[in-house]
Amino acid sequence: MSTKSNFKSLTQDKFIQNPYSTDDNSAFFSQWRQDQKEWHDSNEKFESFWRVQAERLLHWKSKWHTVFAEKENHKFNWFSGGKLNVSYNCLDRHLHDKSDKLAVICESEDGTVEKVTYRQLHQQVVRFSNVLKNLGITSEDVVSVYMPMSLELVIVMLACARLGAMHNVIFPGFSAESIRDRLNDCSSKIIVTADGTWRKGKVLPLKNIVDKSLVGNKSVENVIIWDRGLVSYRKNLNDLDWHQLMQKVCLEENIRFWDSEHPLFLLYTSGSTGKPKGLVHTSAGYLLGATLSSRYIFDLHPDDIYWCTADIGWITGHSYVVYGPLSNGSTIFLYEGAPSFPKPGRFWNMIEKHKISKFYTAPTAIRMFMSEGVKIPHSYDLSSLKILGSVGEPINPDVWLWFFHHIGQKRCPVVDTWWQTETGSIMISPLPFEKTLKPGSASKPLPGLICDIVDEKGNTKGTNTEGFLVVRKPWPSMARTIYNNHDRFVEQYWQKIPGVYFTGDGAKRDEDGFYWLLGRVDDVLNVSGHRLSTMEMESALVSYPSVVEAAVVGRPDDITGEAIFCFVVIDKIGCTADDLVSSLKQHVRKKIGAIAVPKDICIVEQLPKTRSGKIMRRLLRDHACGRSFSGDLSTIEDRAVLKSLQKSKTLDLRV
Ligand code: WTA
16 A cells, blocks of 8 residues: 555645635635534534434434444444434425425437436435335345436436435446446345446447346346337346336335434445445435535526536436435536537536526536537536536646636636545535635535644644545545445455545645545545446456456546556467457456456567565556656566567557
8 A cells, every 4th residue: 555646646726716606605614624623523513413414404303312323343323213214305395385396407419308306306206215115126136227328217216215225326337247246246036127228329228238247147036127218138937127117116104213323325346356346325424424415515506407516326326316416405406418419518518408506517517518618518508507526536726726717707706526325425615605716626525524744653644745634533525335245344444544534535625724636545446437446457367368467557648537457467369469359358248348448469478476466557557658767676576678678569450
């Protein structure tokens, strides 16, 4: 574990004045920041902060008796004794005054637009929860979902929450094999999918991919298909049609309220091993984190049209497309399709058309828009925008400033939000009211959260010194465990550095207390804001017949932030090197999915290793970045490998 990250240090730009800040709103937040200082030392004040938020922001069927308790072996309980229903919080509680307000506006790549009010969404969710119930789904079950960005996906999630069944949403870019691993790990009885989804003018046949994933699976009893008439698929005996099920089912229900710690969903993410982990989030704490952060970071108002561009298959989509904004009674916008399709400007066109006011996206998307030139956004009316957000990877100051100038037109603050699947909700971010912002810095931890930058022993690092980003006190929206593997959860997050939550990120804090994120410090890559495990990719590569050994590293990329660079040792080629490279790419696509397809594949004779046999990735990283080998070379087993690595440049088949 080293604090040295792949990322070049971000420059610490000067403060810029926040155009959104007024004396009134900034005073409120200065007070919050002021209070925060006291929470570090006083558990009582810390808990009292969360008590007040839980009372103000959530609807409770019955109130809790204990704000926070930690049981042995890192089992955390928030709001014990309380009962609530997450779906009720996102729907029913808005019905008395917002039943005719739009809850969701969806646009598909082909231009189709669909709008539903809170009342309509509520009805559909009640229906679908009855569908699941009639199929025997209970609060003990996991419902897997492999669906497009759509209203129907939101319905499934809220119906599961209503019923108390955990959902497991799988990003539609994952392959059949990845779906199979996830279904097997959580023993899902049911999977909900669609015939297909739009992807750059073509249809990705989701149902066919699900069929492949079910080969050899023993747990799934039924597949529900939302048939949109996009693509034909094979009909199997255990297939059920969404429309028929929804038509037949009744609208009545007896809603049940669940314990605060009742599991809400599990979501698989990559870690530093070859196997994705299913992080489990529970009801009350998760919802509180999502509700609080979206309300204040995006300063949600009744007339907002809010758009978070993340796919719902990632945590950002869970917390900031679905749960956070709906719990606040906002109108959310969903787009199913590729960003610049059919031509650049699609995003700006939708912002203009739907009058989006809060826009939350990823640096990789912004970098792509930058490469298309400023003329494109300038030709649209973006005056509805009020706040811009960024998430998923460090945002370089120049990208931040481009976003601020050309999209926000110097009117909208950019909130750079740092968080993780594990944290459930945003942890470090500016609040939109603060007087000043620093381009490239995620600013400071949010109220109620105690972060720090430390060394391996947990000692706080000095100003402007790189260290590990940790969280010193538990918080309500944190993941509670890894599904079926609590030991891995404890080891991964709570034992790496004594007494604190280990994030796996490097960071430093400047003289003003602003945090600067520096990328992962473990074997996780961040490609276009998507987390990918190097181990997972390596095992995919070595499962290809002629690959004997593989090592994967990241190299900086202008658009995707990091790009995947693979080194492979092969026993025989048997085809041209070009063919081998394209077959390997195809193989990774099949094993993991399109998001993990490497950008560069380099065929080498051997990998550089230490005498104890550990691959020296930093040397591979040097090579991938076109640098000469640096650092201590004394531990290398065979120096000749470096020469052969340099020679292998001739075989470096960049594609
Ligand atoms: C990275 C996404 C810098 C980080 C919400 C983290 C960021 C990982 C930022 C989590 C940011 C996320 N600045 N880095 N604003 N936001 N990251 O679980 O390395 O998909 O650990 O959650 O993304 O990725 P995940």
